[in-house]
Amino acid sequence: MATPTPILDQFLGGVAELVQNRDGAKLQDFLQIEPPLSENYLRMIQELRGGYPAGGPQSDAGLLQRCEALVPRTKGGSSWTAFPTFMKLYFTFLRDVNTDNLLDTYNQLKGLLNQCVLALGDSQMGVVVLPTVLYLSKVLAKLAMGLDRRPELIAHILRMEGGADNDDSIEKVTLVEQSANVVREAFIKCLTDRTGTAGTHGKPEGKRVGIYLMANLCLKLLFQCGKLRNAEQMFASISAQSPPLAHFPAAQRVTYLYYLGRYLFSNNLFYPALIALQAAYDQCHRQALSQRQLILTYLIPCNIIMGRFPSGELLQRPEANGLVEKFEPLCRLIVRGDYIAFREHLSPNSPAAEWFSRKGILLTLRNRCEIMVWRSFCRKVFIHGGFHGDPQAQAQRGPPPYLYLQKLAVATRWLQSQHQQTKLTTYVNHATPNFHFYGSQIISESTDPDFVGLGSPDTPTARQLLEKYGDYLAPDGFFDEGGNWQHNVPGQLIGGNPGADYDGFELDPYADATEDGPEANKQSLLMDEIESILASLLTQGLMRGYLTHRNPRFAIPGARLRGALPTGFPNIWETISTREKEDPSVPGWVRPPPTTFGAPALGGSGGRVVNLSGARPVGVQ
Template sequence: MTMSFQGGSVLDRFFTGLAEIVRNRDGAKLQDFLQIEPPLPDVYAQMVDELRQQYPNGSPKEADLLRRCEGLVPKSAGGSAWTAFPTFMKLYFSFLRDVNIENLLETYDMLKALLNQCVIALGDGQFGVVVLPTVLYLSKVLAKLAMGLDRRPELVAHLLRIEGGPDQDESTEKVTLVEKSANVVREAFIKCLTDRSGTPGVHGKPEGKRAGIYLMANLCLKLLFQCGKLRNAEQMFASITAQSPPLKHFPASQRVTYLYYLGRYLLSNNLFFPAQIALQAAYDQCHRQAINQKRLILTYLITCNIILGRFPSMALLQRPESEGLADKFVPVCQLITRGDYIAFREHLTTNSPTTEWFARKGILLPLRNRCEIFVWRSLARKVFIHGGFHADTQGQAQRGPPPFLYLSKLEAAVRWLQSRHSSQSSLSAVSPFGATPNASADKSRFGSQTVSIGKDPDFYSLDGPPAANGSPNISLISKYSDYLCPDGFFDAMGQWQSNPARTLVDGTPNPDYSQYEIDPYAYEPDQDTNGPSPLMREIESILASLLTQGLMRGYLTHRNPRLAIPGARLRGALPTGFPNIWQTIHARESEDTGVPGWVQPPSTMAGSVALGGGGRVVNLSGARPVGVQ
């Protein structure tokens, strides 16, 4: 803060300085004047004392304060056109005079109202750009206060209960302070984005209020990520794509921050390839001394690359910004390469101590759900290397079967993994969070043979032996008493019959419920000794998924189940049947390199096509009439 007031009333000189700033349209100096964040210089304390003496809260003199603020705006022929600014200044002086920082919720409400009015002032087509730096400053202060209260909700919990009142509807979703702040900042973002000064769209440059597009967008995205309302960002990215100038015209700090949030948004929506492009650009453009920022970007960039089949190199993990990341990601990469799907699930299970960091960063589920298919691919590849038929490696035979793998060998490998983990769980070196349920999944008579899924708790009571002497099962009656023992019922003639004793209406229930087909576990699965086992069927489904995604190449035969790899004579069985994952995904995804939400300048090639090929002449003298063959 560089301003100072010497001589005379501090408030008078403050008004004089404000009038000169507005007349000169100096937005940066206006923001420098309008300070609100403590600790404030002593000159503001003097001005607050004068405000309380001359314009007390609730007195008729507050109208005089508003008239005095109206004098700050230059007069035009039709009177003052910027009516929102005097109201904003009146709120600013009221905020300084009345704010009580001990009451955080009241401070938040007053600050939000002040920012709301400043955003309204920003909408003026002639003078609005003057308050753009002030809008950004107030938005940052509001965001800091909201996120601080969000991290410590106990500070305002009692105030929120009082504010909600007894009539508050519990069924409606409560809007947090952070989300309320994001809604206000979004309004400022819209004002900047829809500014009509200069050339609009992708051909324009940051002029006027449009210079604040990404400043406001980045702050709004920060708040939306804080409160977990990423869906609300979808319209923001769509609006930016339609109306924003190219991102390259904005400063590097704004570009890096925006691409970081854009990449995280795309990652959360399972758009991993465009997310990788955005995060890679953010990492490349980030200043080399911004170690913490680069580490944050790298956390999500490595995640995207692993999901796309590209592991981080040791050279990358040895950089200063990668400190601590190798301990997190290298074990995941090793488990994927090993092909042990049970160990992979153990490592990324929800109650594993190693997953707290992944869950806190929001990348646990993408890694666990998207990378397990790579683990199965590694297992199939290892079994093929050691137990598959590789055909003639010299390429001399003109005829012969292609390389293939009997799926019974892959089934045996899966059963070996399950038995290995089952035996480890029975030893002293048991996992601290319990035995591995997936190790015994093949013993389940129902459902998956590789993923252990517990039985539906609604049918636990049906597992016990039939009740002796035909007496009713007490647990059944207590659980379904409203159905078995109602207080009344309609008889066969349609007459209502009371049942005050709550006796069994339909007699003693049959403990064998299989005839009623309400127990999904009542029937034994078909045991066809000549057909494939349930585990074999599941393995075939997994391999079919790999083939469909292009992560493996070949075809499956279901009679004497095999994986065949045709066309392997030129390149070999392994490169043909198990292509590089990253190269496969990149070749498929790179057909469209556009990233949703990232505005790029129009290419010259697209421009020449739009203009008819740059003025080229097309000779149509030999063209046939339409319909002539």
């Protein structure tokens, strides 16, 4: 005699009615899985364990048979076969889930979501489970990110199941990345739905209303696991097939533009990233302070990199609370032009660098802002030591404003000496930091340990070379000319005599680069690097003028009208934004097609450009 299941019968009847009415939102409310569950769900779980026990001979088959009655029948039979299977997995999940085993819970939930995504793919009825797919995706994402932050919770299970293999050459796919792959499949189902008008001209209908809901969740997971490259195809697909973003709710727009801006920022597309992040900030509700602060965390550095610092009014807003002490010192260092203090502020050992590193913007700020620090440094040296032009001289004959690069070299040496004196007072062992001649003459850092002693007049002996470079000169094995691995007797040299073939000059890449060489007129390494930095500034348009090499100078022609400083050191933001505005498009942001005279532009991919420069007035023959 079959065990009575009144709660299960009532639940199945309610689901069948919701499916018939195509009420996806109410269906999602029915299919709850997150604890704590209500009393009715707990009683239904007891009925499932009593009437359809795990491992029973006909338990799963009986559940599937009952779930098949949920789908409306047609003459040719039901085509939505994925939904009964999903419902069967839902009931078995409630019956068998063990929250003490988090890894097993994750795998069961991922299988349930996979089946729900298959049910979503139905062209007629799939839209009914769209809210359920989103709900299950959020639960799976929450569980995966929680386990990612605390891997010790499942480390013992992975060891017992052999999940943590010893092959380090194979990239491990984390739980978060696995979840992102499942959510991406749901995103594809929504994006490729043919309901309504397809392409960028249509409006969201059917499953297409879930495009940005699924995209935002998938992007959140990809950012969590650091696999931003996997988002590139998503943005490309959205650009080609999605309706305009403006047709979707504000919450979806803001979230998508935030992740799009962060993606563009990470790919060094700062101006498009600025447009996306600024739009996200403008459209975000004023009372959503945490979301607005999160956007500002990336919008402010994006502007700083392009030469526009945050105003005092912006930093006084409630959402900027806590950001002032992060970005204001950085802006002051850029204006001050102290490149050594700038590097120390963003060095890995700096207390300020921890927050920037956690937000993923440390390396970008270090690499992109230092050139502006050098510009400020050059500008200050020019103000105090440059020739600004002779107002008494005739405009045609007077020399243009200029700056001797030797003064920049002297200022750089002075700046280094100031920092060295400061370090002397803080050194615990009172050791004097020796200025070295290996590598950059501008980077005031200790000598690389691999090159210590190479500047001494004594050439290292073969034994000394073997002790230091034995793993290269006498390895345990090597590949021969045919690509086959050959074992080597320990201590046996490969490739000749180290004393003859690997002398001090061979191992020292800067052996010939000394300032005390035989060429008296040879420029110093410091001067070479200063010329390179100024050339980079001129190439980027951050400074205007030209360099002379024989008598090293930076000259500013055409400064008679505007003055030397505005001409030679233009506004950084205006320079960059003017150049970037030539292409205002933002990759991944679908906007409504342009209109001409109040009507949509012709063509499927935008409006046609008609050249009217040679057109005659009406009536003219």
